[in-house]
Amino acid sequence: MIIAVASGKGGTGKTTVAVNLALASVSQRPVFLDCDVEEPNAALFFHPAIEERRRVGQQIPHVDLGRCTFCGRCAEVCQYNAIAVVGEEVMVFPQLCHGCGSCSLNCPVEAIREETHPMGIIERGTAAEGALTFAQGTMNVGEAMAVPIISALKRWVVPAETDGRLVILDSPPGNACPVVETMRGADFVLLVTEPTPFGLHDLRVAVEVARDELGLPVGVVINRDGVGDEGVEAYCEAEDVPILMRIPQDRRIAEVYAEGATIVEALPEYRKRFGTLYRAIEKGVGS
């Protein structure tokens, strides 16, 4: 089973819920992927032993100027202004390139080959004394596009058949393309929110992405329950979105998080609660 943990709004507790859900489900031999490649933080809680590391990037054009006739066809077909022909010079802008390959396919004299432009790294190893597989991606500073790194990470680590293993994808914040890339192929999307107007606004869009656009079953965890107002509750009831867990507003939990400790270790009563959450998700996928 593949669970994506997302939220819309940042800082609602995605990583906290994802990490603790994994630690409470070690019997499912969890595979944990930190897909928030702009700001990966799960490793701060897992302290994983990294065993393998790969550089990833995307294909960008490399023009053989000996062969190029400067006809400008590449620039004409490129939808991103990532390649330009000026006189007898061809300029490539790697940060604008989407790696689609259209320029090389359309070059009439086969003067373009593709080479890898490095955008970040992906890593994998183990955590929790070998009980879980851990992987993360990290985008290089100055790069714009997270999607190619997320997709490389998933291709590398997510098994084709999960065979009863639990895969947890810790999503980036927001509701744009990196979130879609993370959720794609998941069996369930767990949305972590806080019961405030900001939390509700972003939860609505996250439900649109996961349930309405991608057609995935969703469930909600209300974090910092007790602050704020009743808006999230009323929305979930009206939209028939199940609330699977509530984590109370508790300064102890905020402090545990600040330290880099995990809730299931610092507050053992939560191990059972996260186990219950896992079973509720299992039920949600089955139904």
Add this chain to the structure above:
Amino acid sequence: MKQLVILSGKGGTGKTSVAASLAHLASQELNLVLADADVDASNLDLVLDPTRRETHDFAGGKGAVIDPAACTACGICAGVCRFEAIVPGEAAYRVDDLACEGCATCFYQCPVEAIRMAVRQDGEWFRSRTRFGPLFHAHLFAGRENSGKLVTQVRQAARALAQERAVDLILVDGPPGIGCPVIAACTGMDLALLVVEPTVSGVHDLERILATTTHFGVPAMVAINKADLNVDHSERIIAYCRDEGIPVAGRVPYDTVVTEAMVQGQPVTTYGAGEVAQAMVALWQRVKERVLA
């Protein structure tokens, strides 16, 4: 005219709460234009009680559309698409709109010209009136691309009005992360205020957002939010900023009054006097000295 952006790297550290308070405080002494650059999770309007004046469509890019009558299901499009955006069918293929990146590779390769590139509406942007000044904000449709382009659109509209009215300051509430919308929000700014929380994640993410603003040549200051949540991490942030030569503009205590104000749809500085409001006043003084200098 100066431009200030509020960023954080990590989400949920309090960017919007700080932005709303600074908007209120700044409006008492300066002419302002406000912009919300967090276009896929925009929240600034929820605490500024705006009146919408204008709504504009945002066309981020194009998407491929296959004409089922012309398609021969030869499969060439699926073979050249690198984004798994072509869905095979028996009689005709179709395009998965969320996966399509609008690269037009399929359009150029289709042997029977069954594919066209159609302009796609990816969102909307708005001009609103608030009691602190005009607000430019936007809504990226669920799961769409081109958030960076929409940020640029919002910034351009804000800048045009700011120039026309010769305002003193454009105040921009930024998105989390370090990727394309952040780059679009921070380039060309006079100052980035980085809102950080004293947690292991907050400290880690500060280093990455600071590397990003440095990379794009934007001067930065730091505000520590929820500063008393973990005194050791707050001290670490202060020491780190000292080593990096980044001024710490203020420390805001952890207090649920911030959430109470949000529920009431207000900046914490208009909600009532208190430690948090005082800290915001002090923060604004330090930021003002730097950004207007």
